[in-house]
Amino acid sequence: MKPSLLVSLIIVNFNGFEITKNCLESIYSSKETSNPKPQALNISFEITVVDNASTDGSVARLKKAFLRKMNFQVIARKNNDFLAAAYNEGFNYSRGNIIIFMNNDLIFTQNWLEEIVNALSQKKVGLVGAVILQTKEKDKIDNLGGCLNFLGYGKSILRGKRYQAGLKNKEPFYIPGMFLAIKRSLFIQAGKFDESYGANYEDVDLAWRIRLLGYKAFVAKKAIIYHLGSWTVDKHLKKSSSSYLCRRNRLTTILKNDRIMHLFFVLPLYLFFQLIIFLKELILNKDIRLALTTPKAICYNFVNLKLILAKRRKAQGLRRS
Structure with a gap:
């Protein structure tokens, strides 16, 4: 019998029931329709939705919509302290050896989870991201990881360029917080997200500490995900x-x-x-x-x-x- 691996998916929601519902449905659907290569591990996942003090009834509606799903929970926060604190709280409720932090405005395709797990098993890979494409123009890149210039300004690699299989890009400095996979032990060793950040650059800060530990960031080229794009930030900030x-x-x-x-x-x-x-x-x-x-x-x-x-x-x- 194959040994099992539990992956914890942590999703943050704020007044986005429909968006989050679509994201969750795509996760479950992608798992049901996946046709992965034979794995050394039996991969399963749990989902924790961290609600950042929504006022649209998201907590009750999500619990009702996914009542029959195993390993699914919604954590209701009293205050909206933005992304970093919500991610850390979701981590506190997680059990998996691999943690994937993600925004609620993502749509997933087949085999993405297996590709992420395989990429994270590589030597000295500390952070793993996916090929993030735009939802409106599905052949255009939204994010392939990010790089920093000498003044510390972050920039998405090849954003807006057309994506094609086999496309080469330089090694990213960081993986965006919209979708970021990391081993549980390494996340703890690096000190988790800095909650004082609230939002913006919490992913760059974490990635920098991961690099200080001697690990690198990597994009799993066969893990394809579509991103609506800064939905919460644009609407609420x-x-x-x-x-x-x-x-x-x-x-x-x-x-x-x-x-x-x-x-x-x-x-x-x-x-x-x-x-x-x-x-x-x-x-x-x-x-x-x-x-x-x-x-x-x-x-x-x-x-x-x-x-x-x-x-x-x-x-x-x-x-x-």
């Missing part, structure tokens, strides 16, 4: 709020994880670039609210520098090279 979190957390991520000598070089350039952005948004775009997110983000990191440096010591303690 103002542009200025999202920009603030992104700018705040980007700087925090650099301060926590980058090499000290590189920081001395990067920080002056980074701050100068932020000044240019501030002036552009204030003078040319005449968007005061958006412009103010830059100094606000910098001030946050300055005020919380003692805490950030304590987190840096922990992160640098993971470094293997």
